[in-house]
Amino acid sequence: MSVIAPTFRLSYFLRSILDNVFWIIVLVTLVGIPAIQIVLFYIEMPVIDGELLTPFLALTWLADPSRAVPIIKALMYTDFFRIAVFPGFGLAALLAAGTIFVERKMLAKLQLRVGPFYCGKVEGILQLMGDGLKLISKEIIIPAKADKPIFWLAPVAFVGTAAAFVSLIPVAPGWVVADVDLGVLAVFAVIGFFPIVTILSAWSANSKFPFIGGIRALHQMISFEIPLILSLLGVVMLAGTMSLTGIVESQDFFPWIVFLPVGAIVFFICILAELERIPFDLPEAESEIVAGWLTEFSGMMYGLVQLGTYLKLYAFAALFTVMFLGGWSGPMLWPPFPEEIITDGIQLGPVTATIPGLPILDQAMLNGVLWFLLKTVAVIFFILLPRGVFPRIRIDMLLSLGWYKLIGLSFINIFIALALLYAGVLGPGGMI
Amino acid sequence: MADAVFLALSVLTIGSAIAALEMRSLIYGSIALMGSLGGVAGFFFLLDAPFVALFQLAVYVGSIAVLILFTVMLVRRELIFKKIEDRRRKMAGIGLLLVFLVSVGALIMSSGIQQMDSDSPPIDFREIGEDFLVYYWPALVVMALILSGAVTGALVLARREVESGTN
Numbered sequence: 016m017s018v019i020a021p022t023f024r025l026s027y028f029l030r031s032i033l034d035n036v037f038w039i040i041v042l043v044t045l046v047g048i049p050a051i052q053i054v055l056f057y058i059e060m061p062v063i064d065g066e067l068l069t070p071f072l073a074l075t076w077l078a079d080p081s082r083a084v085p086i087i088k089a090l091m092y093t094d095f096f097r098i099a100v101f102p103g104f105g106l107a108a109l110l111a112a113g114t115i116f117v118e119r120k121m122l123a124k125l126q127l128r129v130g131p132f133y134c135g136k137v138e139g140i141l142q143l144m145g146d147g148l149k150l151i152s153k154e155i156i157i158p159a160k161a162d163k164p165i166f167w168l169a170p171v172a173f174v175g176t177a178a179a180f181v182s183l184i185p186v187a188p189g190w191v192v193a194d195v196d197l198g199v200l201a202v203f204a205v206i207g208f209f210p211i212v213t214i215l216s217a218w219s220a221n222s223k224f225p226f227i228g229g230i231r232a233l234h235q236m237i238s239f240e241i242p243l244i245l246s247l248l249g250v251v252m253l254a255g256t257m258s259l260t261g262i263v264e265s266q267d268f269f270p271w272i273v274f275l276p277v278g279a280i281v282f283f284i285c286i287l288a289e290l291e292r293i294p295f296d297l298p299e300a301e302s303e304i305v306a307g308w309l310t311e312f313s314g315m316m317y318g319l320v321q322l323g324t325y326l327k328l329y330a331f332a333a334l335f336t337v338m339f340l341g342g343w344s345g346p347m348l349w350p351p352f353p354e355e356i357i358t359d360g361i362q363l364g365p366v367t368a369t370i371p372g373l374p375i376l377d378q379a380m381l382n383g384v385l386w387f388l389l390k391t392v393a394v395i396f397f398i399l400l401p402r403g404v405f406p407r408i409r410i411d412m413l414l415s416l417g418w419y420k421l422i423g424l425s426f427i428n429i430f431i432a433l434a435l436l437y438a439g440v441l442g443p444g445g446m447i
Numbered sequence: 448m449a450d451a452v453f454l455a456l457s458v459l460t461i462g463s464a465i466a467a468l469e470m471r472s473l474i475y476g477s478i479a480l481m482g483s484l485g486g487v488a489g490f491f492f493l494l495d496a497p498f499v500a501l502f503q504l505a506v507y508v509g510s511i512a513v514l515i516l517f518t519v520m521l522v523r524r525e526l527i528f529k530k531i532e533d534r535r536r537k538m539a540g541i542g543l544l545l546v547f548l549v550s551v552g553a554l555i556m557s558s559g560i561q562q563m564d565s566d567s568p569p570i571d572f573r574e575i576g577e578d579f580l581v582y583y584w585p586a587l588v589v590m591a592l593i594l595s596g597a598v599t600g601a602l603v604l605a606r607r608e609v610e611s612g613t614n
Contacts (some may be wrong), residue, residue, distance in 0.1 A: 083478060169484060200501040207509020211481070211516065218474065218520055
């Protein structure tokens with residue numbers, strides 16, 4: 016029999032705490048430390064004081080703090096860190112979470128509402144955490160006649176595709192998960208998977224609203240992929256390379272948006288359509304077809320799709336930054352690391368602590384990340400903004416916009432790029 | 448390493464190709480076709496041709512497979528297919544396939560492929576582009592005309608008749 020509010024007894028409380036401590040100690044010794052050792056075994060360890068750091072020595076940083084910073088640095092240059100934390104999934108998920116909150120709050124302010132308010136005392140900043148907990152604890156309901164394997168796989172595949180897209184984005188010089196020589200083509204290849212996942216998930220739910228939404232999403236994504244690809248060709252021509260890192264490096268002096276504003280506008284509109292955001296949110300039109308292709312998802316499956324959507328939003332905004340706004344290039348804003356901490360150490364009263372291995376990150380990288388994030392957040396803001404302003408457009412207007420105007424404009428953009436290239440103004444061997 | 452990847456890709460490509468033919472559900476069949484096309488893209492990666500591989504992914508998996516999927520979703524299977532299957536047809540199909548494979552294999556083996564130097568560096572796609580612009584330019588012009596014709600045709604097809612008085 017369950018009791019809603021059992022009477023509090025100190026002995027029970029202490030016993031439960033002791034119980035937890037016991038299990039934590041047992042698990043750390045039996046699982047935690049061996050796991051750390053195994054992970055360290057596969058990481059290329061640094062050489063400190065002429066001595067190769069073995070996994071056994073590495074754990075001694077608890078006793079010898081001078082090893083801590085080199086170990087952290089060695090961890091930061093592993094592939095796992097790149098994929099899971101910094102230029103990869105961790106950063107993107109953090110930005111995605113921030114985007115969801117800012118979107119709700121900003122939209123509310125635009126429409127003279129309050130928005131999330133009660134969770135977390137200050138302007139509802141814990142609303143997101145509450146939503147996440149709710150989604151995790153909700154039951155996952157699968158429609159009785161759904162195609163179960165595809166229905167289970169679709170949200171995971173969606174997040175996976177979005178994460179693959181994120182992995183191609185260079186954040187700072189040298190800080191990219193997959194530095195592909197053909198980055199732009201790889202982006203096109205990855206984008207091509209989104210309609211497949213969408214239509215499969217829509218079909219597998221075996222319900223009419225998801226199916227209509229999925230068909231609309233398919234139409235929209237396929238028809239806007241063409242101007243999206245064409246609008247990037249001008250940049251590729253002028254930069255003379257397909258590598259995203261190379262494209263950023265070609266914008267040291269001026270971003271391409273200065274010379275190719277038409278392409279930038281076309282690309283931005285295509286981003287809005289690919290992301291199914293208002294005014295192009297026909298696949299999720301809530302007043303006609305419940306929630307479009309997301310209708311039958313519940314609980315954490317919906318959460319995964321939502322995570323994938325916002326990862327995709329971050330990736331597209333970052334792609335706009337990389338292609339048209341110059342990525343990480345910008346004037347040096349980040350203050351240099353104080354030299355005296357490296358040479359003299361930190362003085363705390365009578366104690367002087369010198370820390371070997373500083374600085375952890377160099378100034379150029381931090382400055383690059385700062386500029387990249389500033390530009391990307393600005394682009395995300397402009398992607399969110401139409402939601403508070405515009406109504407949804409009709410599907411025939413959508414298709415005629417995609418097939419007529421945007422394709423025509425992107426051809427005009429290509430001709431502008433060609434003219435600049437052949438006039439010898441820009442591009443490889445150009446005047447500037 | 449490369450051999451293991453090659454074997455895995457072969458199993459994936461051939462297995463999903465067979466699955467694409469044999470699956471009763473058309474949707475699963477087209478998903479298997481997608482796997483097969485993706486496996487071919489993997490072969491191109493193994494052959495140091497990432498350009499072709501990425502185009503294989505973007506065009507075949509990203510567009511053609513979507514087209515097939517879309518078509519399959521809009522039709523009823525019973526209306527277009529009637530199951531004709533007996534033992535003799537199956538045997539004849541397998542025999543025909545074997546004859547075809549053996550003859551193609553014999554052709555390839557007797558051609559000059561065995562004298563090829565496998566250590567030479569892969570051809571850069573920039574060289575292919577240069578060749579297209581210099582030596583094969585008529586082909587490029589013809590391709591460009593066909594493609595622009597296709598785009599114009601698509602635009603004409605997508606055109607909406609303006610009704611009098613409305614819009």
